[in-house]
Amino acid sequence: xxxxxxxxxxxxxxxxxxxxxxxxxxxxxxxxxxxxxxxxxxxxxxxxxxxxxxxxxxxxxxxxxxxxxxxxxxxxxxxxxxxxxxxxxxxxxxxxxxxxxxxxxxxxxxxxxxxxxxxxxxxxxxxxxxxxxxxxxxxxxxxxxxxxxxxxxxxxxxxxxxxxxxxxxxxxxxxxxxxxxxxxxxxxxxxxxxxxxxxxxxxxxxxxxxxxxxxxxxxxxxxxxxxxxxxxxxxxxxxxxxxxxxxxx
Amino acid sequence: xxxxxxxxxxxxxxxxxxxxxxxxxxxxxxxxxxxxxxxxxxxxxxxxxxxxxxxxxxxxxxxxxxxxxxxxxxxxxxxxxxxxxxxxxxxxxxxxxxxxxxxxxxxxxxxxxxxxxxxxxxxxxxxxxxxxxxxxxxxxxxxxxxxxxxxxxxxxxxxxxxxxxxxxxxxxxxxxxxxxxxxxxxxxxxxxxxxxxxxxxxxxxxxxxxxxxxxxxxxxxxxxxxxxxxxxxxxxxxxxxxxxxxxxxxxxxxxxxxxx
Numbered sequence: 001x002x003x004x005x006x007x008x009x010x011x012x013x014x015x016x017x018x019x020x021x022x023x024x025x026x027x028x029x030x031x032x033x034x035x036x037x038x039x040x041x042x043x044x045x046x047x048x049x050x051x052x053x054x055x056x057x058x059x060x061x062x063x064x065x066x067x068x069x070x071x072x073x074x075x076x077x078x079x080x081x082x083x084x085x086x087x088x089x090x091x092x093x094x095x096x097x098x099x100x101x102x103x104x105x106x107x108x109x110x111x112x113x114x115x116x117x118x119x120x121x122x123x124x125x126x127x128x129x130x131x132x133x134x135x136x137x138x139x140x141x142x143x144x145x146x147x148x149x150x151x152x153x154x155x156x157x158x159x160x161x162x163x164x165x166x167x168x169x170x171x172x173x174x175x176x177x178x179x180x181x182x183x184x185x186x187x188x189x190x191x192x193x194x195x196x197x198x199x200x201x202x203x204x205x206x207x208x209x210x211x212x213x214x215x216x217x218x219x220x221x222x223x224x225x226x227x228x229x230x231x232x233x234x235x236x237x238x239x240x241x242x243x244x245x246x247x248x249x
Numbered sequence: 250x251x252x253x254x255x256x257x258x259x260x261x262x263x264x265x266x267x268x269x270x271x272x273x274x275x276x277x278x279x280x281x282x283x284x285x286x287x288x289x290x291x292x293x294x295x296x297x298x299x300x301x302x303x304x305x306x307x308x309x310x311x312x313x314x315x316x317x318x319x320x321x322x323x324x325x326x327x328x329x330x331x332x333x334x335x336x337x338x339x340x341x342x343x344x345x346x347x348x349x350x351x352x353x354x355x356x357x358x359x360x361x362x363x364x365x366x367x368x369x370x371x372x373x374x375x376x377x378x379x380x381x382x383x384x385x386x387x388x389x390x391x392x393x394x395x396x397x398x399x400x401x402x403x404x405x406x407x408x409x410x411x412x413x414x415x416x417x418x419x420x421x422x423x424x425x426x427x428x429x430x431x432x433x434x435x436x437x438x439x440x441x442x443x444x445x446x447x448x449x450x451x452x453x454x455x456x457x458x459x460x461x462x463x464x465x466x467x468x469x470x471x472x473x474x475x476x477x478x479x480x481x482x483x484x485x486x487x488x489x490x491x492x493x494x495x496x497x498x499x500x501x502x503x504x505x506x507x508x509x
Contacts, residue, residue, distance in 0.1 A: 047404065048404055048407075051404050051407040051408040052407045052408075053403055053404045053406075053407035053408075053413060069408045069409075070408070071404055071405050071407075071408035071409075073402045073404055073405050075402075076401045076402050076405075077400070077401065077402055077403075078401055079277070079278050079279075079280060081277045081278055081448070081449065081452050082277075082278040082400070082401075082458060082461075083452065083455045083456050083457055083458065083460070083461055084397075084401075084457060084458055085456065085457065088457050088458070089401070091394075092394055092397055092398040092401065092409075093394045093395055093397075093398040093406065093409050093410075093411055094394070094409070117456070133405075143408065145404070
């Protein structure tokens, strides 16, 4: 496996507050890695540091020479006063040809949206357009920040299928941040549990059963996580099952 | 032709509108109205600086506007704190007015710096204004796509290799230039209005960012000419009349949109 990005002992501070410390992470071509962690755990800051938008206060980030990053933001800070069509948006920051634009939109199932105003798109349409923009120019690394926020369950499942397809066709690495533990973890090769530092990491099954992870996300009474563990980890004790019955009744 | 003060006034108004309106689109899109206010009000501090050091007014205003803009940018690196900007906007105005009052031995008309004095624009002023127009337009054309990407999403811009801190600084410099250019024609208190109102008036008529900037420039120029004409016939103050004209156009384009 070819390493395209390696992070060593990364530290980021905002003013006096330490947001990240001692973070190590390597990414290789073709793998899907997910970062999970509670609110304020530094997930988005880590992505910001990788793209160079957050100043690094310790450690270092080594990118493969000429690494191309496709970034899919959580949302656009687009004000209603800004008129911009999907096609015009795809030209940022570099102008691309109409055929490249059509191809990218077709890949994410958004070809019908070319001339629509960005502010009029639904959540799902918006995510497809943002993803289309990110894959223009064949990125080596796709970064997704809470990309499925605002999508319903089938919508986000479909979205992750699309990501898995793109990983195949583009042969890129995917690093994503998400709250939707069960869907995301099932779709990942590796999971990193972050809370200012890396609490635990490994395969989805490994992380889901790690005590550090359980300490952060509770011991299974949360529906989403429980669902995941029902599918992948059947070592429930009796009391645990009861809690579930209670919640679902 | 430039010997008529009315011609000079019209050229000054048109120049100010041309410099302010397209940049104003970014102020609106980035929700920086208060930021514009803080920078514009710092102009009065710049006037005090210029009068006490013998610098040209344009230079003093440019320096102070730039200093204020950089100061508030640093203070609000990540958060746009409404209150902090409000404090900066009004404090700089008040401190500027107090500073100017210390220069009691220098005779000048404070009102002309607050509301502009477009009817007394000299040929040198025109040169400064149109030089500023050229500089601001060049900056905007040069950095347009980077500014736009940064406006939509900072991380997305950074991931495409844009140095967002540098772009922010260039945008700030453009704003300071506009303030320095506009103080003669419009005055420190109303500069923000020439940034925001033409842009807001252009919004209902535009479907791309570029068209919005172009329409805003046209609306700004129409406001300058219409406002001056109104001031001439109704004997009203020129700067505020230009802003009133811009506001009238804003109301009209808003109404057109609702009908259409």
